[in-house]
Each structure stands twice: as structure tokens, then as C-alpha cells.
Amino acid sequence: MDYFLTEQQTMTRDLAKKIADEKIKPVAAHYDETEEFAWPVMKILAESDLFGVYIPEQYGGLGGGILDMCLVTEELSRACGGIALGFAGTGLGAIPILLYGSEEQKKRFLPDIAKGKKLAAFCITEAGAGSDAGSIKTTARKDGDRYILNGTKQWITNAGEAEIYTVIALTDKAKGARGASAFIVEKGAKGLSFGKKEKKLGIRASATREVIFTDCEVPASNLISKEGMGFIVAMKTFDSSRPGVAAQAVGIAQGALDHAVEYARTRVQFGQPISGFQGIQHMLADMGTQVEAARALVYAAARMVDSGAKSVAKESAMAKLFASEVAMRVTTDAVQIFGGYGYMREYPVEKYMRDAKITQIYEGTSQVQRNVIAANMIKESLKRQSRD
Amino acid sequence: MIFPDKCAGCALCAAVCPFGAIRMAGPKAVIDPEKCTLCGACIAVCKFDAIELRKDTEQKKDLSRYKDVWVFCEQKKGVIQPVSFELLGEGAKLAKKLGVKLCAVVLGSGIEPRASELSARGVDRIYLVDNPALGVYQDDPYTEVLARLVEEYAPEILLCGATTIGRSLAARVAVKIKTGLTADCTGLDIDEKERLLLQTRPAFGGNIMATIITPNHRPQMATIRHKVMKEAEICETRAAEIIRKNYPETVMISRTKLLGVMAEIEETVNLTEADVVVAGGRGMGGPENFAMIKELAVVLNGAVGASRSAVDSDWIPYSHQVGQTGKTVCPKLYIACGISGQIQHLIGMQSSKIIVAINKDPDAPIFKAATYGIVGDALEIVPALIKEFRRVKNF
């Protein structure tokens, strides 16, 4: 399908695809097996300028937007959803600075991110605050020209590998969610440490750790926006980043689908390739249609974000919900088409199924997405009614 | 260049054009001048003489002063390299057809005793330049000396081995004396009527073969692939005439300076020289299993090769890689273990005399190239082969 990409977007996608095919595909199984962080691939991505596709030119980027970020995430995820997170997780960590950072903060942090010199990470989740993000416990106490952070963030993508962390912490416990603020914490800050690397079902090439603040000192100039804006920063960040997770889901689904089609063409049973059987054909047709529908929704949502639309919460939640559900279904069906081989780790498709699952969970579970979608639908309806 | 009245529209030329420059426009063939490289393949194939190449404007030169077949005999550390004996074997045939002498050219330092041994290889005359500056190969003095010898004694044909030295040296000499050079030939013959050397070589990675001639320049120069021609037999009774030449120091100056010669110790048998190559690929499963490849190679006194995927996986160093981006080998026996046989690999080994392929996948392309194929797991077959070869050898 033609999505009428600009010349630069086409170039971006093609380059990401080339890197995925030549540099990621051959090592995807290795990093899945060893659970190491794919630094050599990050270096290649950095040299290719892809880390800068969504960052404005004045900060050393290429001036594209969320759609550009989605194109890269999708192509990388087609080869490995885990390695792609090094890129996508950095995007998530950078978006708060892009959206709410001061000019000085943007100048200080974005060029290194654009060049791929530094990875970034976003820290909100805690042991007791998953879907209920409002119940975070990490605090930030003002002390002269600095803040002192205390608390532990959990399951943070890129933790330990990234240099730049955007952190949501409470500056005013009494106000609850309204007392939250967003900070930029640099690796090496006094009192910043990391927990052990988590062992995961999928996306095993990505680094997931606790980020621990023990009287961690952060300069006051690293406060993003104002005190009390933390939750708005977080929610607006997710509105922009959800198409990215959705793009990861589309990439994972497409990767599994490509394998399934090729396998169906070459696998012979009952004297003919199994692609000759209508049962398989219909499965492939449904998989292909779902993936394309998901992609169309993701690109549309990303374009809406890039257009500067005021409220994109509903649309980006829809994209994330739909694409992640599609990814789970399509990767499961791909394993089914491979049959017994699909279940074996020697073959590539079971990894896609394991990788797909997380897209239904992180950056808001499918259930939370539905909440967001429904809440926005009801709000819109109420608005219409009150206008009538 | 196509005469429409003669063209019968048979489309043979369009099929044979290596550059896709000919298409059929209705019933007649048309040449796309942007793509045509004037290679002449279409002319050879046209049954109706409907295609003509613009005739050379050059006058035919008098080439009669050029006589004899020369073989540049490469030496390393004072040892004449075996490829030279193959060239002498082939050169003798060419000299006989032309009714001229077979001459060896030897450049070196203190090399005379070894050079005179070439008498026994059927050589009529030996041109010898013995000078300390020629002890090891250096581009400048070697080029200068060989060019001067050629200009003075005017051979009709000059053959070099297609080795790293031969390919560098021949290319330089040919440009210097303005004559044609054909690289990496696998077949030579003589057009006796025209006294032309017919030089056949693979191109496009062995997918097509081309026969090249040098009609108006002498000597006709070619580098010849190692292990393709038969070595000249030893015949002790002959004695060759030796012509000793020397040149002033100005000729011997080298702008480059050789600081050291490093041997890579890992290999006991030189891959491109070996009569037997045992090669492993992706199907070996991991670096640890290359031990059995090495063992089989030792049993057969051969060298170890590898496919690109095995090298890219860091199972074995690049110096073992056989194929388009690695080495080209043509041993008497090539045993491919767990190698699927991608075209890039076949390019590097398909001229081996006997190819044995061991692979799990019966549809692997390697079986198309194989003399003998075994469908099965290399990890089981190779140990069985080692055992069997050992048993037979001990008899």
C-alpha cells in the first residue's frame, strides 16, 4: 500500500530496512539467546543518523516527526523487536524534552541523542504503580539549587545502558498525581544506581532494569517544565509515543508474517507446498489484512501527532491497542503455520510470538488503552451534547 | 552495425549479449549503443554475418621480429614456484605449434643454480638476471627489468602465473610496453594460421567464458591460473642455453621498500597450492566442529577452506575463505562439508577436478557442482571419512 511518504521518509525507511536486513537479522537470534545489549547495532544506527530522524534540525536531527520514528521502529522490529527498543526506548526518553524541555535543555541533551552518542530512557513505573501510574512513591525534594530524588523505578527499558533518564517523581506528596514533576537525570549523577537485569519472556535483547535513586542529586535546572507538571508531561509523552509502540507491534507482526508466507511456499506436505491449502491461504490472507490495517492506523495516528493536533490520546491509544492485538494474533498464527518447527527455537517465529506479548502490556496495557479510548469517546459525546 | 537486410531475426545475438545491449525490435535485432561495449560476442554467434564491428583503423604492424614463447618463472626465497612448471608444460605445447623456442625468464639473487635446473623442464633458453635487488619481489625493479628484456629480445608470447606477484607484475609490464594482457586464463591455444594466442578465461564469476586475442601487439601476454595446466615433465638430458643479463643500478631502484615478510603460521598447507582442500560451511554447526575438518585435511595432506558464512560467524579466519570475496582454488580434490554452495562460493572452487559435497539438504546447489554427493549430516560423515581414509592409508 502506498502511504505517500515524503522522499526523506522513504529514504529513512529504506535505510532502516537495509540495516535491519544486513546487520540485525543475522544477530537477532544471538542477542535473544544471550540477552546481551546489542551495542554494535546501536553504533551502526548512530552512524546512520537514524537516531536523529524525529529531532529538529536545529538540535542536530533530521527534522522529521513521530511518523519518521515509527518507520524506523517498524523496520528494525521486523528483524528484532528487542534490538529495536534501543532506538524506540530512546525516543520515549527524549519526547518529554522535545515536548516540554526548555531551549537550554534541548540544546544540552538533544544533539547527543540525535547523533546516537547517548541513549535515553523514560522512568515512571514502580513496583506499586503500573497501570495505576498515579500511585508512584518516588520523591523529589528541593534543596537549594538542586533536587534530591529517592525511590525505585521498575522495568525501565534501556536502564543501565542509557545516559539520559527522564524521571517522574513527586515534588508534593500531598497533592498526589498533581504533585508530580519531571526531571532529567544523567548517568553518573550521585546517588543513581541500577538494579539487576531482568530476565524476560521476549524482547530479550533489550535491557530492562530497576533505576534506583538514593539521595540522588539533580540540578534544579534539570526540572522539565514546572513543578506539578509531571503527570501532564507523562501523559502527553505517551500520547506521542504510543504510535511508536504500535509501530514496533506492526514490525514484529510483519516479520513473523514474512517468515510464515515463505515457509508456506516451501514446506511440502501431502505432496504439495502447504500454501496450496485453502486453510493456510485464508490464515495468511487474514494475517496480511490485519497487519496492513494496523499499519494504516499507526501511520494515521502518527501523522495526527505530527500535525500538532491538540488531542491525540484516543487515536494513539487506538493505534497501540489495535496493532499490539494484531501482533499477538499474527505471531501466534505464524507459529501455527510452522507447526512443530514453529515451536522450536532453532526456527525464528517463536521469538516473534514472545516479543509480541509485551506490546499488549507496556506503555499502557490493552485494557488501559480501552479505558483511554472509551473515556475520550464519552467526553467527546458529552461535549457534543452540551453544544447542542 | 547490424545490416537489416541480412538479419534473419533469429535473436541469437540478443540471447548471447552479456550486457543486454541487443533487443528485438519486431523482426530485426537492434543494438543499444549506450549498453554495447563492442565485445564482439554477437558477431561470433550470428549465422548470417549480419553484424559487423567497425574495422580497426590501425594498420597491421609488422610483428615478425617477435619470436619464442617466454615463461616468467616466479621464485620465492630462491625456490622456483610450482606454477612455473605448469606454465612451462603449457608453454612447450604452444612453442611446438608455433615452431619456436621455449624460454624461461628468472629474476632473483644468487638464483643461477636453481635457474639452470629448468633445463630439465624442456626449456630451450633461460634468460637470467641475477642481482641482489631482485632477491625478493618488488614492483619497480621487476617491472623495469622484465620490460627491458622483452623490448630487447622480443618474445611472441609471455606467460606469468596468476599469483599475487604475477598479476601485479604482468599488469605493469603490459602497460609499460603497450601490449595486451589477459588475466587468470584457464585455457590456452594457438590459431596457427594467424599465429595468435587464444586465451580463454572465465568472466562474471565463471558464468561465462571469453576467448581473448591480442591481434596487433606483441608479446601476447597472459596470466595463467594455478593448478589448471599440467606440469612439464622432468627430462634430465637436455641443456638449455643461458643468457645472463644485468642492468645498471638505476634500473634496480625500488621506490617502495620491503620492511618484512610475515608468514601466517596457522596454515601448514597453502590453500591455493594444495592438491586437496577440505572446506567447512554453516552446516558444521560451530567453530568446535572445524577440528574434524582440520583432521580430515591433515589425513589427506590438504588445506582447510571455509565458506563465507563460516568465516562471517568467526568460526575460522578469513584467510581460509574460498569464493568470490575469498580465494579461488582448484585442487585435485575439493571436499565441501556442510556448504550449501551459493554461487559466490562455487565461483571460488568450481574448477576443482573432483568435488565431493556433503550436505543435509538434498536440494542444496552444491550437489549440482559435485562429482560425488553425499546427502547427510557432515558431523556424522566426516568422522567416518577420517576413519576410512586412515584405514586405507595404513594398508
Next chain:
Amino acid sequence: MNIIVCIKQVPNTTEIRIDPVTNTLIRDGVESVINPFDTYAIEEAVRLKERLSGKVTALTMGPPQAEKALKEALSLGCDEAVLVSDRKFAGSDTWATSYTLAAAIRKIGAFDVVLCGKQASDGDTAQVGPGISVHLDIPQVAFVKKIEDVSVNAAKVERMTEEGYDIIETPLPCLLTVVKEINTPRLPSLKGLMRAKSAKIIRWTADDLEADPGSLGLDGSPTRVAKIFTPPPRKGGEILKGCAGDVSKKLVGLLKGVVI
């Protein structure tokens, strides 16, 4: 440091297939790429520039569509690109090609190093690089696997040999042909791709080179192609069947005369 890289556009041999019926090359849809060996020369040139600063000029002789190869070279870090293209060059063998490229290099002007891939994947001659060095009368080292030191007027390099390698010092300017072992070429960068898209390619014809017309193209080429033919396709050999022990016995029996 001014570096000139000579490249050639070739058909992608990984895509070359033989038509089983006509036994000819299937060319449809075969894309043109930079000769794989030249990609190592480009990478080495860009690395030298990054190390020592300076300028890299990519040079090719070929049809107008060879511009694509030059654009790719620009996207990989070359600064300028020169396309030498003229009908008069058609039919060039390695003599005429090296003559023409040498003339173009003279016109480019001052340079310290000329880099070439060790050979092209379509012709496999490995003759053009050494030929250029003779035409330019500069020292050369062929089959270089490592460039160790480079100073203003000399370079220390390793030349691959059958047995290992030689360490050679050469004065500058010089010509080096490089082998695959020398580096791992980078992929293009997005900024490089965008720069290449808008970059202007310098185009020269035979007249621009002030070359001797008799040394160009077919007239300047001592060799002629007498015949081109496709080798008969291999039919595939005998398949040996049985358990590991049995097939080994059979095979060893068949090979007895060859290796034992």
C-alpha cells in the same frame, strides 16, 4: 590528504542466474552495484580522511547510469565524484581503461593516494589498478590488507601474499589496491544519502581529458574478445547412498587413485 578512489559499476553477481533452457545469463532485473571490492577502497579512503583530514574524490569510467554508483560513494562519505563517460571509451580493455582513468586523475590534480579495489567482480582481471600506477608513474602496492601509518610523504602497508603478508613502505603519492580483509565498510548515513541526492557529479568526456584519441576505447585496446560462450552447466554428479560408514567406504574407494 587528497585521496582518489577508482570504482566500477558492475552487475550484482549475487543475482546472476543462468537460464537453464538457453544456457545464457539472465539479466532481467539484475541491479547494478558498486564492485564489492571497491566498497573496501571507499571505506578505507573515508577512514584515511577521517584520520588525517582532507578530501576523497570518487572516480569512475562508465555509461551515464554509472552516476548511481558515484551517488552511493558520496553517501558513504566521499566528497566529490567524477564520471568519465564518452562513447569513445566503449570497448576499452584494461590497457585503455587504466590509461583513461590515469588521464582523469591527472586532471583532478594534486593527490596523495589513489585507492582501488583489488579487482572487479565482473572482469576479475586485477589489472587496472597496477596499470594506472604505470601510466601515472607512481609507486604501487597491490593486494593491501592494512594501511598502518600514513605520514605526509610515506605510508606503511601490509600486502597480502599466498603465505602471509609483506610489510612495505611506499613514498606518496602512490596507488594501493585493497583486499576485503582491510576493513568492514559502513552503511550509508541518512545525511550522506541526502547530501548525495543533491550533490553535483562532475562529468568529463574524452575531449576534457586531453588524451590521445588512439589510446582510448577499442582503438586503444590491444586485446579483442574473439568469442564469448557459456560453459556447459554442471549436471550434478553421482549421489552416494547409505549409512555414514557405507558412503565413506564407497567414496574412499572412488578416490583411491586421486589421493592415496
